[in-house]
Amino acid sequence: MTDTVISSAKKEVVIGFDRPFVMIGERINPTGRKLLAEEMKNGDFSRVEADAIAQVEAGAHMLDVNAGIPLADEPALLARAVQLVQSITDVPLSIDSSIIEALESGLAVYHGKPLVNSVTGEDEVMERVLPLVARYGAAVVAISNDETGISMDPDVRFAVAKKIVERAADHGIPASDVVVDPLVMPIGALGQAGQHAFALIRRLREELKVNTTCGASNVSFGLPNRHLVTGTFLSMAIGAGMTSAIMNPLHAEVKSAVMAADVLMGTDKDCMAWIRANRDPNAPAGEGGRGGREGRRRRRE
Amino acid sequence: MTDTVISSAKKEVVIGFDRPFVMIGERINPTGRKLLAEEMKNGDFSRVEADAIAQVEAGAHMLDVNAGIPLADEPALLARAVQLVQSITDVPLSIDSSIIEALESGLAVYHGKPLVNSVTGEDEVMERVLPLVARYGAAVVAISNDETGISMDPDVRFAVAKKIVERAADHGIPASDVVVDPLVMPIGALGQAGQHAFALIRRLREELKVNTTCGASNVSFGLPNRHLVTGTFLSMAIGAGMTSAIMNPLHAEVKSAVMAADVLMGTDKDCMAWIRANRDPNAPAGEGGRGGREGRRRRRE
Numbered sequence: 080m081t082d083t084v085i086s087s088a089k090k091e092v093v094i095g096f097d098r099p100f101v102m103i104g105e106r107i108n109p110t111g112r113k114l115l116a117e118e119m120k121n122g123d124f125s126r127v128e129a130d131a132i133a134q135v136e137a138g139a140h141m142l143d144v145n146a147g148i149p150l151a152d153e154p155a156l157l158a159r160a161v162q163l164v165q166s167i168t169d170v171p172l173s174i175d176s177s178i179i180e181a182l183e184s185g186l187a188v189y190h191g192k193p194l195v196n197s198v199t200g201e202d203e204v205m206e207r208v209l210p211l212v213a214r215y216g217a218a219v220v221a222i223s224n225d226e227t228g229i230s231m232d233p234d235v236r237f238a239v240a241k242k243i244v245e246r247a248a249d250h251g252i253p254a255s256d257v258v259v260d261p262l263v264m265p266i267g268a269l270g271q272a273g274q275h276a277f278a279l280i281r282r283l284r285e286e287l288k289v290n291t292t293c294g295a296s297n298v299s300f301g302l303p304n305r306h307l308v309t310g311t312f313l314s315m316a317i318g319a320g321m322t323s324a325i326m327n328p329l330h331a332e333v334k335s336a337v338m339a340a341d342v343l344m345g346t347d348k349d350c351m352a353w354i355r356a357n358r359d360p361n362a363p364a365g366e367g368g369r370g371g372r373e374g375r376r377r378r379r380e
Numbered sequence: 381m382t383d384t385v386i387s388s389a390k391k392e393v394v395i396g397f398d399r400p401f402v403m404i405g406e407r408i409n410p411t412g413r414k415l416l417a418e419e420m421k422n423g424d425f426s427r428v429e430a431d432a433i434a435q436v437e438a439g440a441h442m443l444d445v446n447a448g449i450p451l452a453d454e455p456a457l458l459a460r461a462v463q464l465v466q467s468i469t470d471v472p473l474s475i476d477s478s479i480i481e482a483l484e485s486g487l488a489v490y491h492g493k494p495l496v497n498s499v500t501g502e503d504e505v506m507e508r509v510l511p512l513v514a515r516y517g518a519a520v521v522a523i524s525n526d527e528t529g530i531s532m533d534p535d536v537r538f539a540v541a542k543k544i545v546e547r548a549a550d551h552g553i554p555a556s557d558v559v560v561d562p563l564v565m566p567i568g569a570l571g572q573a574g575q576h577a578f579a580l581i582r583r584l585r586e587e588l589k590v591n592t593t594c595g596a597s598n599v600s601f602g603l604p605n606r607h608l609v610t611g612t613f614l615s616m617a618i619g620a621g622m623t624s625a626i627m628n629p630l631h632a633e634v635k636s637a638v639m640a641a642d643v644l645m646g647t648d649k650d651c652m653a654w655i656r657a658n659r660d661p662n663a664p665a666g667e668g669g670r671g672g673r674e675g676r677r678r679r680r681e
Binding site: 311350 | 574575599603604608611618619636637640645646655659
């Protein structure tokens, strides 16, 4: 039983074992989104606003906010994005940057207890990020790579995660405030990527007893019908014990896989969220909503 | 590494660890299909033929054949169905009945090494079915219930499975020819059904080292949008180590979840089956087939 509590001024979200999976919206990120990057750089945050609202409406429990734009004033942009998103939604945020000054400026304006995304197992990074996380009483995403890069050996990645959790403890950050990202590789490039991730997630939960997250869409990079691969990955990772992910709830295949996985893990109590989301007001009583196709087939026989 | 080899006269299918998941078509079964039952009873097997062909075309690696119709001559019907299906398809069959005489008449006409569906942990059933399985050199589905019914305690179900595997060995049937069905309850009725199934599947694989199967559609009974729940269950069960299921490959949500799970387990080598099935001939080069929606969104920005 490990609970990671994240909050905004008004709302608390708990990432935890045997709780509904936490979807962290990934869209507010200019990486690979040229137009968004250009707009943010020019002070136009209308798309950030629209992405925030759309993701929350689609069911995101938290939002990741990233302002990583080359040659831009990232600390200023990230602070502005954090303030804007907090002014129009009440979900807690994940403050996302690889630049320490940007994390700091985002933390300085944030209301509540955010998730800091991220710290790696590199000594220099840990020594800069962890004191900041401790000072603001935040939680932190721990990415299981270090100075030597991303190991293809899951045992090495586990060891890196363990090192970060221990170092965090030295700074007064409890293991329950460290959410480990096992690093998921594209399955099209590395056939063992899924197996490695599932084994690591299980071990992180059973041995380190930490919550886990990942950037889910990476797994399906380059594949056709990729959202279905991402959704299936998420359901399998949830089965292995993963408790949150940075993902796109606007993709129906991804969101419905997570919701069905919650049903199957028994964390969607009495399947109420599933039934609410899938109830078809036009279905005859007892038909079971969208299962109408089967109903029709049966009647046809 | 456990391989269960099943065959027809011309084709071999291997249910095994670290191999592509084996889909056993469930449709040829008059239970709950009034019209099919009526037709079969009257000697009209046209729907059996159509169901066999449709399921194989949809990707079924094996077909389950059941002729359980109240007040009908089940041994004769099952033998006829087995012969008919073997005359029009070359996939191996699962011969499915709770009546020993029907299993025997199906086995007598079968060409190859079939899967016998099923034996339970009831002493009387084991003493009648296992000698038959041994005599015909077949493999067998072992259902983890006994005289006391289906236990809600996964440890008891594991113990029943273990007993059947040991009893099979007494009859000269190796553990590799016993495919255990952990019995999957409807998740709408029992919120722990998924967790129980996943834990049992993992244990059956790691401790008993046997292959596993289940009647997959049962898990989603009574829920809306149920095929998506069934598909998600299958992907999570595959992640836990399940190696085959009796299922409906004609339901797109179910089949695609299995195919995506094969990708993520690394058993769809270089994702070739997935790419073949999802390639869109109209997509621009590099767009990644049906992922076109994302392509459009990106262009729109």
